[in-house]
Amino acid sequence: MKIDPSTPADLSQQIAKAIRDAIISGALPVDERLPSEAELADQFSVSRPTVREALKRLAAQSLIRTQRGATGGAFVNRLRFEDAYGQQITTSTLLLSMNDVSFATACEARYALERACAPLSATRRSADHLATMRAEIHRQGQPGLTDEAFCASDVAFHRALVDAAGNPVLSYQLAGAVEAMQPLMNMITFTARSREMIIGLHGDIADAITAQDAGKADAHLAELASYTQQLAQDVIAKRDAQRGA
Amino acid sequence: MKIDPSTPADLSQQIAKAIRDAIISGALPVDERLPSEAELADQFSVSRPTVREALKRLAAQSLIRTQRGATGGAFVNRLRFEDAYGQQITTSTLLLSMNDVSFATACEARYALERACAPLSATRRSADHLATMRAEIHRQGQPGLTDEAFCASDVAFHRALVDAAGNPVLSYQLAGAVEAMQPLMNMITFTARSREMIIGLHGDIADAITAQDAGKADAHLAELASYTQQLAQDVIAKRDAQRGA
DNA sequence: AGACGTTTAATTGTCTGACAAATGAAAATT
DNA sequence: AATTTTCATTTGTCAGACAATTAAACGTCT
Structure with missing residues (x-):
């Protein structure tokens, strides 16, 4: 050496x-x-x-x-996936915040990656993962939940969806993308109606995964992706309108 | 503080x-x-x-x-995507080698992620990316190419495919998965016939991306994924047979 | 002989003080 | 005014020292 x-x-x-x-x-x-x-x-x-x-x-x-x-x-040191998660999330978070990555770009990446997992998750999902997804959906429906807590539960739901694919490499790669998105997601104020819509789509996704229907899961994820993008655009439009006024 | x-x-x-x-x-x-x-x-x-x-x-x-x-x-320091690539690749490589991740698992993750990019690449591909893909396909056909050089060109081809999606977050996430696979890919000895097959599929994928046909691109990527898995299984079977003898 | 406390050696964690090297700013000189 | 010189600041490196920790070696008592 x-x-x-x-x-x-x-x-x-x-x-x-x-x-x-x-x-x-x-x-x-x-x-x-x-x-x-x-x-x-x-x-x-x-x-x-x-x-x-x-x-x-x-x-x-x-x-x-x-x-x-x-x-x-x-x-x-044996580098374990769990150890690498933290670094991956830190790096991803900084990359997004320091490089002015738009919400649209980050969101696109995140949902593209998640849709890649969906077929595998539909095949391999365990009872454990399904239970986690259902539990998070239930939590999201609780009244009085702050936006931050709603987002955190959203992340947990998607983590379970990804982990259901049973591929640690995928889980590792996606951990960064999903978790790093959270600060950006927190900028969105969720109305009661938009929460209902999201919870409904989460339910549809969970149903499709339970039924091992990859096609349906993918379709509902696509819906969720476009709805999230729509919400973000509304927030941006409102902010710009306020600035103009 | x-x-x-x-x-x-x-x-x-x-x-x-x-x-x-x-x-x-x-x-x-x-x-x-x-x-x-x-x-x-x-x-x-x-x-x-x-x-x-x-x-x-x-x-x-x-x-x-x-x-x-x-x-x-x-x-x-402003953390740039280019700076983060190197760390991501190092970490991914070590994760694969230190955790006995099977070729099948890594391969599955890699192609799942690449297929997630394909529809975006088909839409946004620039002439530059297409040219890179064609150039790498041409290089792969050169006689006398070592297995290592063939693999390196393979990585370059797939990098171009991913970069064509025009999403830096996706490129960053995939860099780790694709590059970290290379040491594993290098274990495969490519026969003249298997190289021909792979080059043919690369051509099909490039054609589909050129024609902006996301469906076809996905189909050919799926073919390539299963063919790669097949090759790996053959290598493992041969190695086990030799050990038994 | 065996169980239990003690000493000891090795190793990392931290501190002090010092000097070298780089570098931009200020001062002096032409 | 332009150029050169000096200088203060800051990081890079070194040497030596002591504290904290830990396991193994040792000794002692039952």
Whole structure:
């Protein structure tokens, strides 16, 4: 494991890259213990603080975990889907907020991805996923629910729909898209009527998944997508009208 | 910006979290300069190395960038889609390799997501994207191409297909799924006949996208998906047979 | 001999102080 | 006025030290 001596600055970045590459290539297998900080400092001919900065970079990506004590040290971490969810959601949220991604674009992506899951969910749905979906639909109908709570339940419903596909790769990819949308969805004020409409469509989707009818599920998801877009357009139109006045 | 004094260990992690939350919440806007390391050390009542470890964690996530010199310091970084691609691909690759995700599962996810893009790509495809797809198809037909190069071209073809949807959120999400598949795809040895078959299907897909025929594009993608699964199963069957012998 | 407390060595977490390198701004010079 | 020089600020790096933690080795008592 060597570092590039051509660019003298940012030693910790170079060391982090060297170790990261070793992990990705498989040279350092999961649960392998890295040399101690002092040994790494010797190997790379740098000081311990510099090594530590490199290790913190890797820890931020969940590539290693550290443990104190006699048998402690830094260990190659098995990256689990659950661990990656959080980072994925953070990154997606920032991407949307920092790049002025329109509601329409984010919404389009989200529903396109969800519709990709629907046929698989219809085939594989378990009783557990169906129960979660029904429970969230029921919650959405409770009076006195804030818009934020309604949105959170909406996210939970869609998460269950995606998880029903039984494919962790899909669940991981969609977690970012669905959760990152929530701040944007929160901008919409849901009237009693629009909530009723959404809850109805959720029911239709749940029914179709229960009946393992992929076509119907897809059709109702398409309806929900266009209705959501419609709601957002109304909000934007109202806001613009107020600005003009 | 405060840190939780209940858990004394891992100060750098707590400080990183505090700053990260400030960025996500928007309290620290893009291009805002953070206080100098010395000032942060004062504010959080820790030493400078601890602050530096926290900053390196954030730098690893591309949340900040640092600059030396008189007017230097740490600045909140605008997270761009291009920057996020790399992290997404790294994470996806490790998730697949470290969690024993089967070829079938990864393949299913990838084609499900791609089929979600197809209707949008058929509508919005530009001449540029079509040209890229045709160019990659041509390259795939060149004699003497290694399996790795064939796979790389395959990835490029599918990237163009996804990018044609004109939705950066979709492109970002799919980048991980498609690129992370490549190491798995590389395990397949492509015979002359299977390459011909794949190139033919790529041609069909490109034709359908050119003709803006979403239905046909979806049908050919489904064909390609099942053919790829078939190839993988053959490889696995052969390997198992050899082991038994 | 076996169970239980104690010591000890290894390792990470944190601090202090220092110097080098980069960099833009201010001051001095032409 | 333009250019060069100086300088203050800030990050990058180093050396050494001590505290906190942890498991293994050791010793002691039953």
